[in-house]
Amino acid sequence: xxxxxxxxxxKVLGRAVHSLSRIGDEIYLEPTESxxxxxxxxxxxSAFASFLFAPLFFQLYEAGGAPPDRELFRCKVLMKxxxxxxxxxxxxxxxxxxxxxxxxxxxxxxxxxxxCKYGVTKTHNLAFQECERLQAVFDTQRCTSSLCAPARVxxxxxxxxxxxxxxxxxxxxxxxxxxxxxxxxxxxxxxKTMVTELWLAKDEFEMVxxxxxxxxxxxxxxxxxxxxxxxxxxxxxTIHYDAPGRPAIFxxxxxxLEVHLVLATLSDPxxxxxxxxxxxxxxxxxxSEDFTxxxxxxxxxxxxxxxxxxxxxPPSPTFPLHTPHPAESDPEEEEEEEEEEEEGAVPGTPPHxxxxxxxxxxVLTPGGPGLAPTQEVLAxxxxxxx
Amino acid sequence: MRFRAKIVDLAxxxxxxxxxxxxxxxxxxCTLRLTVSKLYFILSDKVANGGVSMWCELCQGNFFDEFQMxxxxxxxxxxxxxLVPENLARALKTAQSAKAVKIKLTNKHCPCLRVxxxxxxxxxxxxxxxxxxxxxxxxxxxWNDFREPNxxxxxxxxxxxxxxxxxxxxxRMKNLSNSIVIEANLNGEMNLKIETDLVSVTTxxxxxxxxxxxxxxxxxxxxQDRDPESMAEARIDIxxxxxLLAGQQVNPTKALCNIVSKRxxxxxxxxxxxxxxxxxxALA
Numbered sequence: 076x077x078x079x080x081x082x083x084x085x086k087v088l089g090r091a092v093h094s095l096s097r098i099g100d101e102i103y104l105e106p107t108e109s110x111x112x113x114x115x116x117x118x119x120x121s122a123f124a125s126f127l128f129a130p131l132f133f134q135l136y137e138a139g140g141a142p143p144d145r146e147l148f149r150c151k152v153l154m155k156x157x158x159x160x161x162x163x164x165x166x167x168x169x170x171x172x173x174x175x176x177x178x179x180x181x182x183x184x185x186x187x188x189x190x191c192k193y194g195v196t197k198t199h200n201l202a203f204q205e206c207e208r209l210q211a212v213f214d215t216q217r218c219t220s221s222l223c224a225p226a227r228v229x230x231x232x233x234x235x236x237x238x239x240x241x242x243x244x245x246x247x248x249x250x251x252x253x254x255x256x257x258x259x260x261x262x263x264x265x266x267k268t269m270v271t272e273l274w275l276a277k278d279e280f281e282m283v284x285x286x287x288x289x290x291x292x293x294x295x296x297x298x299x300x301x302x303x304x305x306x307x308x309x310x311x312x313t314i315h316y317d318a319p320g321r322p323a324i325f326x327x328x329x330x331x332l333e334v335h336l337v338l339a340t341l342s343d344p345x346x347x348x349x350x351x352x353x354x355x356x357x358x359x360x361x362x363s364e365d366f367t368x369x370x371x372x373x374x375x376x377x378x379x380x381x382x383x384x385x386x387x388x389p390p391s392p393t394f395p396l397h398t399p400h401p402a403e404s405d406p407e408e409e410e411e412e413e414e415e416e417e418e419g420a421v422p423g424t425p426p427h428x429x430x431x432x433x434x435x436x437x438v439l440t441p442g443g444p445g446l447a448p449t450q451e452v453l454a455x456x457x458x459x460x461x
Numbered sequence: 462m463r464f465r466a467k468i469v470d471l472a473x474x475x476x477x478x479x480x481x482x483x484x485x486x487x488x489x490x491c492t493l494r495l496t497v498s499k500l501y502f503i504l505s506d507k508v509a510n511g512g513v514s515m516w517c518e519l520c521q522g523n524f525f526d527e528f529q530m531x532x533x534x535x536x537x538x539x540x541x542x543x544l545v546p547e548n549l550a551r552a553l554k555t556a557q558s559a560k561a562v563k564i565k566l567t568n569k570h571c572p573c574l575r576v577x578x579x580x581x582x583x584x585x586x587x588x589x590x591x592x593x594x595x596x597x598x599x600x601x602x603x604w605n606d607f608r609e610p611n612x613x614x615x616x617x618x619x620x621x622x623x624x625x626x627x628x629x630x631x632x633r634m635k636n637l638s639n640s641i642v643i644e645a646n647l648n649g650e651m652n653l654k655i656e657t658d659l660v661s662v663t664t665x666x667x668x669x670x671x672x673x674x675x676x677x678x679x680x681x682x683x684x685q686d687r688d689p690e691s692m693a694e695a696r697i698d699i700x701x702x703x704x705l706l707a708g709q710q711v712n713p714t715k716a717l718c719n720i721v722s723k724r725x726x727x728x729x730x731x732x733x734x735x736x737x738x739x740x741x742x743a744l745a
Contacts (some may be wrong), residue, residue: 231588233587234555235549235555235590266570266595267573267595267596269545269548269551269552269592269593269594269595270592270593271552271591271592271593272588272590272591272592272593273588273589273590273591274588274589274590275582275588276582276584276585276586276588278584278585279582279583279588280586432679
């Protein structure tokens with residue numbers, strides 16, 4: 076594989092790598108006929124991102140692979156190493172004129188060479204590993220809801236949440252308003268956690284086609300990475316989502332670039348039966364003047380009980396603790412993955428037991444789909460066609 | 462019990478945010494006392510705080526365009542709430558370009574201060590961000606714990622040096638020692654001293670000036686009798702002092718401290734519409 080990125084696109088490539096670095100520890104490079112795809116997945120398999128750069132993005136693009144079999148070579152590199160090449164975006168912009176990525180057959184290193192000002196060339200020889208195709212199973216057509224907004228609107232929305240916030244809930248409200256709310260874990264005491272909620276009017280979005288009363292909860296940390304890229308590239312961001320538990324898909328595209336971020340969402344099978352909670356479910360009132368502030372009766376309750384005891388406070392209803400779904404079907408893949416997940420708890424990503432990494436089923440099995448019968452298929456495996 | 466307030470002026474909002482930021486740096490949890498005309502942020506001297514206490518008073522009229530408060534009862538027309546000031550600081554942090562900020566006491570699932578920020582947006586309707594900050598309502602029988610502390614019977618009262626200078630001195634000293642000695646006399650001289658096994662460092666300030674205090678009965682005898690050269694000193698936790706100085710974002714109109722030798726140091730920082738008193742006890 077050989078490709079050359081020139082001029083302003085070097086910074087775009089750099090930003091893409093930064094965005095991917097917020098998600099996973101390894102970057103997968105996959106040259107295809109339709110372009111070079113950079114992908115990553117997080118350790119708990121609850122987030123997947125891919126940046127597909129079309130051949131036109133490059134000054135020179137040779138996917139490689141000698142005829143006749145044209146087998147295209149895939150590899151993965153440690154994110155830390157790859158990011159190291161593109162670490163300083165300002166200096167990329169100021170000094171780098173061209174970036175060459177070269178992988179010769181039988182080579183032991185992936186070469187990333189930056190051609191900089193004043194005749195300086197920086198060559199990075201990165202160790203890589205051959206790998207299977209990394210592909211999340213998802214289909215935006217199957218999502219019941221979608222929204223599209225300028226990246227700036229979403230970035231301005233997300234700024235109200237603390238940088239350490241793990242999960243956020245996106246929901247719909249009356250009047251077509253869209254809400255973003257921080258998600259409070261079941262285990263955290265509802266009476267001690269601050270809840271922040273932001274409402275955006277429908278006309279702030281370029282497109283809103285959402286199922287009324289729908290909402291999903293996803294990890295904010297991984298989303299922020301994509302949002303930074305979107306803001307810098309000034310592209311509108313589309314969010315496709317379905318029922319809670321089904322992955323949410325965030326997409327960005329322009330003539331030479333296609334970006335997908337797939338995030339697992341919190342599943343809540345009892346959401347239909349759940350009475351409105353502190354975290355709201357379907358019928359969140361839009362903010363209005365009539366808050367109920369019935370503190371008189373509360374004060375009476377307080378006066379008659381010790382201050383220290385929380386007993387005077389009416390307990391807030393919380394999300395039901397739902398037991399993790401038993402490992403479905405495909406015993407070897409799922410169980411292995413679940414065991415891996417248990418060990419590698421990553422802060423900032425959703426707790427493993429609550430998020431179903433549906434979309435990583437058995438796609439990683441080498442040599443073909445082999446989906447077990449009861450595994451939910453979100454999209455037909457396209458590997459057979461190519 | 463009701464409380465609603467609204468800030469529309471950006472300068473007032475900015476000012477209020479700065480006060481909250483200062484309080485957030487000084488106390489993890491504190492008490493907010495609301496009366497018809499004033500707000501107080503109070504930290505009472507419990508062992509958990511390391512014995513420090515704080516009393517911060519603001520006139521609501523200087524900040525809020527609307528302010529309505531109804532206390533627990535007509536003859537006790539006040540509200541005492543326990544809250545985490547950092548939450549309030551965070552809520553106000555991203556409100557700096559707001560059209561309006563409304564604060565309201567609500568009790569939907571648990572008592573909360575609901576901060577609703579109306580932000581300008583390009584669309585027809587504004588963006589609204591609400592922050593529900595959980596608060597604890599403090600019952601009337603505990604209100605006595607939060608009375609205004611008396612000015613102690615101090616040995617020396619002196620104006621502080623320029624806070625920025627004092628802060629940078631204390632910050633460097635913090636790296637060397639856990640405790641610092643503040644000593645001052647009625648001649649306007651103050652020394653900040655640290656002493657460890659390896660090193661001792663003293664910073665001398667001169668010509669600071671001593672505030673004229675008149676006691677209520679017009680008697681100044683105790684202060685007048687004192688030898689102006691004689692230093693009153695107290696050894697205090699350096700981190701607490703550093704926190705106090707670091708939290709000041711604006712130069713106060715007046716800044717002074719009262720030292721009770723070997724007992725306590727009482728800091729008073731006065732701005733136009735906010736007064737802050739901070740007590741740091743001497744270490745054993």
